[in-house]
Amino acid sequence: MKHIEENEMLTRVGPGTPMGELMRRYWIPAAFTHQVAEPDSPPVRVRLLCEDLVLFRDSKGRVGLLDEKCPHRTASLFYGRNEDCGLRCVYHGLKFDIHGECVDLPCIPQVSDQERERTAKELKMTAYPCVERGDVIWTYMGPPEHEPDFPDLEWTLLPAEQRFATRHVQECNWLQGLEGGFDPTHLTFLHGGDAEKSRSIVATLYEVMPTDFGFIVGTGRDRGDGTVMWNMNVMLMPFHKIISSLPHAAHVWAPIDDENTMLYSVNFHPTRALTAEDLKRETSWRGIHTENIPGTDHAIRNKHNDYLIDRALQASGASYTGMQGLGTQDCAIQESMGPIADRGKEHLLACDAAIVKIRRLLRATLADHAAQKPLPGMNPASFRVRSARCELPRGVPLGEAMREAVRLDKSVPAE
Ligand SMILES: [Fe+2]
The missing domain is CATH 2.102.10.10 (Rieske [2Fe-2S] iron-sulphur domain)
Known part of the structure; x- marks a missing residue:
């Protein structure tokens, strides 16, 4: 019973629901x-x-x-x-x-x-x-x-030629999208090629830290020399992610309703216009965008045609999924969990530590909102962050070092 209530609380976004009212503050x-x-x-x-x-x-x-x-x-x-x-x-x-x-x-x-x-x-x-x-x-x-001032979200502050954005509908609840976006382990599998090679590069340390904009999801890889390389992805309340590859990228999972989400996908460069080459690469099947049915927000590769899965490609080992496009792969797997995933049926594993912590933090933020405590992200300057990486000695607790490292003026691109 408890998990049903929790799932409802985190996923439902209509008027009067806890998460719906929290999102309405942004x-x-x-x-x-x-x-x-x-x-x-x-x-x-x-x-x-x-x-x-x-x-x-x-x-x-x-x-x-x-x-x-x-x-x-x-x-x-x-x-x-x-x-x-x-x-x-x-x-x-x-x-x-x-x-x-x-x-x-x-x-x-x-x-x-x-x-x-x-x-x-x-x-x-x-x-x-x-x-x-x-x-x-x-x-x-x-x-x-x-009503808060509009936050200093980096990609919205740039000239138009330094930005490229698309959107498409995901036929599932927003939280499946957000959890997928911050699921550190899936990158090497869902978006990977070689299953055997994938095993050796899975990160094994996960941290989720609350901040004044939302939270940081840190993924640590022990380098065997006493240091840990932390990749840190930022979640800006209530549903933004900044990806640190160059050009940088961003996602926004804006709930249409409980069972549909508008996913905005953005590429941006902080200092120069995007080139034709950038756009070609980012809209190719290595990028985060989907190709949509003209005049609609629905991807050509969608659940009604099994995302045009190519079983021969999948069998060849060149693609884990046999599906073209990171956006398609994410969409396929998140939609396959159902319109609202039944989290009571999950068996969470050690690699899901970040997911568990994300849910705990979201619940804590809901509780803060219910208690009329201050919410993260209300100060526009708090959004001046970007995903980044930082190296720390093994065993050193995360904290201020990571919060500092994601600040725009300090950030080093993630791996
Ligand atoms: Fe993904």
């Missing part, structure tokens, strides 16, 4: 800016944290994110007309601005101006504030009095 990616490129361009549907919303850019270029349903008769505003600083429901002509205010009520000409004004006030809609950072529209769905 800025969440809603769409790419190009999806609503022009003033008065067509609105788009957005589903986030189990809420159906509609996103539009008004005549002044401002972005609005409203409840998808018109508060009059609950028709979808996705079919609405985006005109003259508002989105107009095509059922009875009610019009709403980006703040969710009803600014026109043409269907009741028979009532007095006073009555119409009063009615308009009652029709105020749910509207979430939005900001545009790093070619992405982010929204804040939490209590207005707690």
